[in-house]
Amino acid sequence: MKIAIASGKGGTGKTTLSTNLAGYFAEKGEVILTDLDVEEPNSGLFIKGEFVHKEGKYNMIPEWEQEKCTLCGLCQEVCNFHAVIQLVDQIMIFPELCHGCYACSELCPVDALPMVPKKMGELNHFQKDKLTFVESRLDIGQEQAVPLISQTNEYIDKHFHKEALKLYDSPPGTSCPVIEAVKNADFVILVTEPTPFGLHDLKLAVDTLKELKKKFGVVVNRYGIGNDDVVNYCKKENIALIAKIPNSRRIAELYSRGELIYQKIPGVKHQFEEIEKYIFTNI
Amino acid sequence: MKEIVVISGKGGTGKTSITASFAYLEGKDVVVADCDVDAADMHLLMQPDFAKSEDFFSGEIAVIDQEKCTKCGKCADVCRFDAIPVINDLYVVQPLDCEGCGYCARVCPEDAITNESQNVGKWYISTIKTGSTMVHARLGIGADNSGKLVAKVKNEAKQIAKENNKDYIIIDGSPGTGCPVVSSLSGANFVILVTEPTVAGLHDLKRVYELVKKFHIEAGCIINKSDLNLQVSGEIENFLKEEKIIHISSLPYDETFTTAMTYGKTIVEYDEGNLKEIIKESWEKVIGIVRGR
Numbered sequence: 265m266k267i268a269i270a271s272g273k274g275g276t277g278k279t280t281l282s283t284n285l286a287g288y289f290a291e292k293g294e295v296i297l298t299d300l301d302v303e304e305p306n307s308g309l310f311i312k313g314e315f316v317h318k319e320g321k322y323n324m325i326p327e328w329e330q331e332k333c334t335l336c337g338l339c340q341e342v343c344n345f346h347a348v349i350q351l352v353d354q355i356m357i358f359p360e361l362c363h364g365c366y367a368c369s370e371l372c373p374v375d376a377l378p379m380v381p382k383k384m385g386e387l388n389h390f391q392k393d394k395l396t397f398v399e400s401r402l403d404i405g406q407e408q409a410v411p412l413i414s415q416t417n418e419y420i421d422k423h424f425h426k427e428a429l430k431l432y433d434s435p436p437g438t439s440c441p442v443i444e445a446v447k448n449a450d451f452v453i454l455v456t457e458p459t460p461f462g463l464h465d466l467k468l469a470v471d472t473l474k475e476l477k478k479k480f481g482v483v484v485n486r487y488g489i490g491n492d493d494v495v496n497y498c499k500k501e502n503i504a505l506i507a508k509i510p511n512s513r514r515i516a517e518l519y520s521r522g523e524l525i526y527q528k529i530p531g532v533k534h535q536f537e538e539i540e541k542y543i544f545t546n547i
Numbered sequence: 548m549k550e551i552v553v554i555s556g557k558g559g560t561g562k563t564s565i566t567a568s569f570a571y572l573e574g575k576d577v578v579v580a581d582c583d584v585d586a587a588d589m590h591l592l593m594q595p596d597f598a599k600s601e602d603f604f605s606g607e608i609a610v611i612d613q614e615k616c617t618k619c620g621k622c623a624d625v626c627r628f629d630a631i632p633v634i635n636d637l638y639v640v641q642p643l644d645c646e647g648c649g650y651c652a653r654v655c656p657e658d659a660i661t662n663e664s665q666n667v668g669k670w671y672i673s674t675i676k677t678g679s680t681m682v683h684a685r686l687g688i689g690a691d692n693s694g695k696l697v698a699k700v701k702n703e704a705k706q707i708a709k710e711n712n713k714d715y716i717i718i719d720g721s722p723g724t725g726c727p728v729v730s731s732l733s734g735a736n737f738v739i740l741v742t743e744p745t746v747a748g749l750h751d752l753k754r755v756y757e758l759v760k761k762f763h764i765e766a767g768c769i770i771n772k773s774d775l776n777l778q779v780s781g782e783i784e785n786f787l788k789e790e791k792i793i794h795i796s797s798l799p800y801d802e803t804f805t806t807a808m809t810y811g812k813t814i815v816e817y818d819e820g821n822l823k824e825i826i827k828e829s830w831e832k833v834i835g836i837v838r839g840r
Contacts, residue, residue, distance in 0.1 A: 272586045273558060273559065273586050273588070274557065274558010274559050274586070274722040275557060275558035275559010275560060275722075276558075276559060279747065301723075303722075303723035303724045303725045303728075303754075304556055304557055304722065304723055304724065304750075304751040304754060304755075306557070306746075306747040306750060306751070309746045309747055309750060342649070342650070342653060344607065344647060344648050344649045344662075345648070363646045363648055364627060365627050365628075365646060365648030365650050366625070366627055366650070367625075367648055367649070367650035367653065370625070370650075371650075371653065402724065402725065404724060404754060404757040404758050404761070405758065405761055406725075407694065407725050407726035407729050408725065408726065409723075409725050435723065436558045436585070436586065436722055436723070437585035437586050437693075437721070437722075437723075438585055438586065438686065438688060438689065439585050439686055439689065439690055439691070439693045439727075440689065440690070440691045440693075441725070442689075443643055443689040447643070459805050459808055459809065460588075460591050460808050460809060460811070461563065461588040461591065461808060464586075464588055464591060465586040465588065468586060468688075471688055472688045472689060475688050475689065476643075476689075489802060489805050490805050490808075490809050491809050513775075513800070516745075516772075516775055516800070517775060517776060519745055519747075520743075520744060520745035520746065520748075520775050520776035520779060521745075521746065521776060521779075522745075522746040522747075
């Protein structure tokens with residue numbers, strides 16, 4: 265079972281919820297937490313497991329072989345992303361623009377553009393008792409998160425049983441990296457805060473999940489701050505409000521040190537029980 | 548005209564509240580660009596009038612004419628994104644998976660596939676409550692090309708600033724280190740990094756600053772919620788010293804950030820105390836640095 269933790273707005277508590285939920289579930293059985301926020305992966309700061317495995321992640325980009333090339337110009341013509349440019353006597357490739365579609369390479373009549381792997385990031389796999397933690401991080405300067413997210417998902421699908429409980433810490437926003445992170449999830453938990461920014465971005469996230477036809481529910485973090493608009497919105501739209509995590513400076517302090525909160529703050533564990541109950545009765 | 552970009556790596560550090568405050572303080576002399584197109588929030592504080600709005604087209608998507616299709620399957624064979632599955636015996640393009648590379652259309656022997664340009668969002672030019680201009684956008688659901696929309700918003704803001712002889716553009720960037728951030732950084736004169744003293748805040752600050760360094764842009768840092776964890780605050784200050792990043796200011800942990808937001812106000816409009824003063828001094832410091840160069 266795959267549960268993605270997402271939010272429109274950044275900094276609402278996705279990582280807090282993902283890591284604490286993973287810790288909570290790991291007290292009872294096996295759970296796999298994957299950090300798919302590959303641009304800024306933070307879950308690993310809260311889960312200090314034993315190192316298991318590491319691998320470089322690569323995407324495929326064309327490489328120009330000058331001696332074969334006849335400068336026919338087809339590669340430049342077929343590239344929709346302007347990643348292959350023909351100059352007077354050479355072909356220039358801009359890897360950061362390449363989407364890896366292989367059109368230039370496979371359509372080249374003289375095989376002068378073989379695809380070669382180029383490193384885009386790294387995957388790390390850790391174990392802490394019953395909790396498996398996998399994270400991928402995009403190399404700085406790499407612009408496209410989607411291929412790395414997709415390969416990380418493949419790693420999880422390949423190494424772990426289909427029925428295993430899997431949690432995914434997703435990137436913020438509503439654009440392509442988020443879609444890639446949540447598209448295979450059985451259930452999505454949207455974390456928000458009861459503020460105008462939180463509400464505005466929650467609505468965007470809800471629209472996105474409706475478009476994807478995903479089952480989802482909302483967890484309100486920092487409950488007690490701001491106003492009631494998020495709660496009212498959920499009521500009006502018939503969106504399940506699964507849990508409320510209180511606004512507390514003490515939680516913010518524990519978070520700031522990289523500590524989990526669910527055992528230390530009274531009442532929070534109960535909220536996690538509510539989340540567990542909701543998810544398992546609704547999937 | 549100087550371009551000042553505000554980014555944070557990590558979300559939720561107070562980036563937009565601080566950017567909006569700076570925009571409010573500078574009034575008519577600054578053009579505002581909300582380049583966090585994925586989850587744009589600045590308009591909630593600046594009361595834009597959405598006077599001008601335009602659709603934004605970017606990228607293409609494959610469309611199969613089922614009348615012409617002979618189901619040879621070549622399109623699905625060449626697609627690297629598994630975007631053309633067979634559904635009810637028909638080859639159907641999945642819009643969210645299609646990257647718009649156009650490879651399928653090129654190999655289709657029946658010319659049954661066309662590439663249609665995609666409407667990926669809307670962008671706006673507004674007059675805001677300070678009397679100044681703001682350029683902002685709304686990205687369509689699950690849209691690709693957010694980097695291109697960021698570039699569009701920024702270029703429009705630049706154009707307006709030039710035409711009206713404005714001194715500054717202030718840009719609210721997006722979280723992360725990927726294409727929208729890269730797009731908002733290119734061409735900037737100064738970067739303001741807004742961080743918080745949490746292990747995640749510091750981790751993300753270090754990563755995003757690595758990206759800033761690639762652009763050779765001078766940077767300053769504001770540590771928000773600085774008294775939340777004095778130890779991590781100290782570590783951030785050491786990092787700033789090592790990297791020669793200007794420490795612009797430290798703000799206290801203060802729920803006024805949220806309260807002001809619930810009234811649709813910037814902090815400098817709502818707060819009458821210390822917070823307002825520090826933000827004012829911070830902006831004066833930024834202006835001093837940018838002018839001095």
